[in-house]
Amino acid sequence: MSGVLLFTFFVVLTVTSYLATRKLFITYRHPLLNPVFLSTVAIIAVLKGTGLGLDDYRPATEVMTYLLGPATVALALPLYHNRKVLAAHLLPVLVGVMAGSLATMAAALAAGRLLKIDPLVLISLGPKSVTVPIAVEISRLAGGDASLTAAFVVATGMIGSIMGPSLLSLCRVRSQVARGLALGTVSHGQGTAVALLESETAGAMGGVAMAIAAVFTALAAPYYLPLFLQ
Amino acid sequence: MARKLFDICWQIVLLWLVFRCGVLLVGALHLSLPGNVAGMxxxxxxxxxxxxxxxxxxxxSGFLLKHFAFFFIPISVGLISFGGLMRQSGLELLVILFASAVVGVAVTGATVQLLQQRRER
Known part of the structure; x- marks a missing residue:
């Protein structure tokens, strides 16, 4: 197949898988029907089945992810809309999100070292609780792999949104502010979506936590990650 | 419909310009901060x-955020090069992700609730 044809094929394949799995997710609302997870599996299956490789898919990737930069800038808007809740709970937000971000990173990196995980994989694990576009950049700057980080982020989003609410109830965390912040700090957008199902306050706090955790992790990572890599 | 499409397009250009400013700023100041975070x-x-x-x-913004997840798909397809790693340490990685998520959720939730209770007293 010629380059242009292959490129078009991959863009159409990716967009169709996304739209189809999104429809599936919206219909059944089950966390395991995650559109990113299902579409990725489908596309990898097509690549394996046709004998094509990542090098054939890469030109399409570059074009399709071009809008990820502006999309990240767009995250400022929900944060702006929630500025009043942020200001009203500034101390718990800052302290809680920082403590949670540092704790989850430390737990992942310490466990990874204990299990003798390869340093490249370990670095890629570091920003796994941060929303994908920012996590990927943190990982790149630290010398990790973007695809691995994206996979860890999506998996963490699924894990946290499935077990997070029950774990919080088990820990007797009843405050809606605390529940929203915990879900957003660990499971970014996916956690925020679950928090929004609990209450509007929890949802707003989830969105705030996701943004603050991303900025804080980006600032802390260059100093914090090396501590676990020596 | 056409009007909305037009709005989406030029507003994305605006967001893109701010994104580029973020990237340029980070580069000029030699910050170890991702350009997209600076843009945000x-x-x-x-x-x-x-x-x-x-x-x-x-x-x-509404359009980009609604379809935010779409952009993660092409990135995740890169996982195809890590088949060996997933077969070898997939389970360990899953355990790590699960355990660290438990720690993160518990620490954040407990810290915030404690701070709120102290403030109320």
Whole structure:
């Protein structure tokens, strides 16, 4: 197949898988029907089945992810809309999100070292609780792999949104502010979506936590990650 | 419909310009901060100071955020090169992700609730 044809094929394949799995997710609302997870599996299956490789898919990737930069800038808007809740709970937000971000990173990196995980994989694990576009950049700057980080982020989003609410109830965390912040700090957008199902306050706090955790992790990572890599 | 499409397009151009400013700023100041984070902070400052009104970017932002997850798919396809790693340590990685998520959720939730209770007393 010629380059242009292959490129078009991959863009159409990716967009169709996304739209189809999104429809599936919206219909059944089950966390395991995650559109990113299902579409990725489908596309990898097509690549394996046709004998094509990542090098054939890469030109399409570059074009399709071009809008990820502006999309990240767009995250400022929900944060702006929630500025009043942020200001009203500034101390718990800052302290809680920082403590949670540092704790989850430390737990992942310490466990990874204990299990003798390869340093490249370990670095890629570091920003796994941060929303994908920012996590990927943190990982790149630290010398990790973007695809691995994206996979860890999506998996963490699924894990946290499935077990997070029950774990919080088990820990007797009843405050809606605390529940929203915990879900957003660990499971970014996916956690925020679950928090929004609990209450509007929890949802707003989830969105705030996701943004603050991303900025804080980006600032802390260059100093914090090396501590676990020596 | 056409009007909405037009709004989405030029508003994305605006968001893109702020993104580029973030990237250039980070490069010029030699910061170890991702350019897109700088872009987001610049946009927040523009909104908070009233220089940019929310309506000016609402349609474009809404579109990008609605389909945010789409952009993760092409990145995740890169996992195809890590088949060996997944077969070898997939389970360990899953355990790590699960355990660290438990720690993160518990620490954040407990810390915030404690701070709120102390403030109420």
């Amino acid at each position: 902070l610049i946009m927040f400052a523009l909104l908070a100071s009233g220089i940019v009104k929310p309506v000016l970017i609402e349609t474009g």
